[in-house]
Amino acid sequence: MKLSAYLKDRLAAFLIAAGTWVLVLIFLFAFRLPGQAAVIVSTAALCGGICTVCWDFLRKKGFYDSLMSCAEQLDQKYLLAEMTEEPDFYEGRLLCEVLKDAGKSMCEQIAVHRRENEAFREYIEMWVHEVKLPVSGLELMCHNDGLTGYEEQIKRVDAEIETVLYYVRSGTAEKDYIIRPVSLKRIFSETALKHRAALQARNIALRTEGLDCEVMTDGKWLGFILGQLTDNSMKYGAAEITVSAEQLPEKTVLHFRDNGIGIPADDLPKVFQKSFTGQNGHRHAKSTGMGLYIVKKLCEKLGHGISVRSAEGAYTEFCISFGRDELHSVRPGAV
Amino acid sequence: MKRILIIEDDEILRGELARLLQNAGYDAVQMKDFQDAAAQMTAARADLILLDITLPGLNGETLLQEFRRSSDTPVIMLTSRTGELDEMLSMSYGADDYITKPYHPTILLLRISAVLKRAAKAVSAVQMYHDAEVSTVRGSVTRGQQEQILTKNEMIIFQQLLERRGEIVTRDDLMTALWDNEEYVNDNALSVNISRLRSKLAELGLPDAIETRKKQGYVLK
Numbered sequence: 001m002k003l004s005a006y007l008k009d010r011l012a013a014f015l016i017a018a019g020t021w022v023l024v025l026i027f028l029f030a031f032r033l034p035g036q037a038a039v040i041v042s043t044a045a046l047c048g049g050i051c052t053v054c055w056d057f058l059r060k061k062g063f064y065d066s067l068m069s070c071a072e073q074l075d076q077k078y079l080l081a082e083m084t085e086e087p088d089f090y091e092g093r094l095l096c097e098v099l100k101d102a103g104k105s106m107c108e109q110i111a112v113h114r115r116e117n118e119a120f121r122e123y124i125e126m127w128v129h130e131v132k133l134p135v136s137g138l139e140l141m142c143h144n145d146g147l148t149g150y151e152e153q154i155k156r157v158d159a160e161i162e163t164v165l166y167y168v169r170s171g172t173a174e175k176d177y178i179i180r181p182v183s184l185k186r187i188f189s190e191t192a193l194k195h196r197a198a199l200q201a202r203n204i205a206l207r208t209e210g211l212d213c214e215v216m217t218d219g220k221w222l223g224f225i226l227g228q229l230t231d232n233s234m235k236y237g238a239a240e241i242t243v244s245a246e247q248l249p250e251k252t253v254l255h256f257r258d259n260g261i262g263i264p265a266d267d268l269p270k271v272f273q274k275s276f277t278g279q280n281g282h283r284h285a286k287s288t289g290m291g292l293y294i295v296k297k298l299c300e301k302l303g304h305g306i307s308v309r310s311a312e313g314a315y316t317e318f319c320i321s322f323g324r325d326e327l328h329s330v331r332p333g334a335v
Numbered sequence: 336m337k338r339i340l341i342i343e344d345d346e347i348l349r350g351e352l353a354r355l356l357q358n359a360g361y362d363a364v365q366m367k368d369f370q371d372a373a374a375q376m377t378a379a380r381a382d383l384i385l386l387d388i389t390l391p392g393l394n395g396e397t398l399l400q401e402f403r404r405s406s407d408t409p410v411i412m413l414t415s416r417t418g419e420l421d422e423m424l425s426m427s428y429g430a431d432d433y434i435t436k437p438y439h440p441t442i443l444l445l446r447i448s449a450v451l452k453r454a455a456k457a458v459s460a461v462q463m464y465h466d467a468e469v470s471t472v473r474g475s476v477t478r479g480q481q482e483q484i485l486t487k488n489e490m491i492i493f494q495q496l497l498e499r500r501g502e503i504v505t506r507d508d509l510m511t512a513l514w515d516n517e518e519y520v521n522d523n524a525l526s527v528n529i530s531r532l533r534s535k536l537a538e539l540g541l542p543d544a545i546e547t548r549k550k551q552g553y554v555l556k
Binding site: 128129130132133135136137138139140141143144154158162165176177178180185189192193194196200203205206207208218219220221 | 345347348351352354355358389415416417418419420422423436437438439440441442510511514515517519521522
């Protein structure tokens, strides 16, 4: 709180005081009182006035300064009312009351939305489980009736459904994953098996190196992540996919590399952004810009680092790093 | 014939599962009424049980726990729940495998045969084909004094054919088995592996052991 701004704000009050003082002087002279009386009255009034202004300024400065600094430091500014001490002057108390009301209503609003969000998430999870029944039925029917042409379309439907599930999972604060030692070899083999028909239809070769190790992660989530990367490689013209694990002193890095069309340098920093489709997406018109965004969010939730390197027309390589610190120590024998 | 009990409340899915299993040479039994499910499970005298996690009025996991107290018949959980926690719970309650919907039919059949084999402890190192010994440990086929070493891929293919001897095994089935063993071979490589396997068998005096059925697959005679 600045003194100059405070004084400027009180300008009207000062003008009224000055006017009153002029009136008093006029009365004093009208009643022919001696000049000394005018000096004494003026001095007393001036002293009184200055003291009042100083006192008012200081107590308000105390309150508002602490309010401002509190607001500055707070991460969630809507908690301001809770953090402010009630002042001893009327306006301040009014302000505090209003702030508290506003904060309370804000919290209620948030709670409503949180509940709605949670209910929506639960509904989506349930819906995904339900919709998998007819999809499974279709897949079995096609197999039993020997209808080979339909399988890939059914798989696409299933893949899209999975994306919805993981989008919802990636967005909520809830911890619905389990970190435990997982064999990279096993997870990748499950992913490969799931995509086998599509990979072979495109004549894409798979190579693996050094996957015989365990990392701390959620197997299901990692399977989804690898599935998304595989889908992308298939979409963008890969002829070969190489998946390898590299052991560094403090972490294991999984390299997922393909020799597809690559990503233009301008687009590279943005590939993990929501709804970003980039030049490749426009040219191929199959991109929603959600896949890699979800992948990034899942990695963040699991505490894995993810980065991408690419050269247009040559390769694209995703690196996922798994921590190996005390907390993430791998127990031998567990899968 | 191995008997498999299907516990699944979705009628269509149950019917299709039964058809899939029957086509694959199993005796498929369906549970249609889930009253007293645990007793029915025991009474069915199945070699393997496919159990859905979400059943009307009861929970597959609890059912499994109850069943496990009296029986060690292999159980494969079929579920649309795709959480690591669900899988961990099921396995800790004594499930032998956990497969999420929608399962690829050939993968499902592969898992079923793997679990049955494990349960029968039939992973005996030596199997017989005519008068030849097939040893998975040595990775070879021996007939009389002659021994032919098979590569890992050839052995996987031969095992698949041997397990379903006399039946048609599709290229899709063989591919699934190979990929399940982290052998990511392509179409050409499969053909090459089969022709190598053929010539190795021919050298042992077993020519024409593998018959090609056009557009269907292979039959081991």
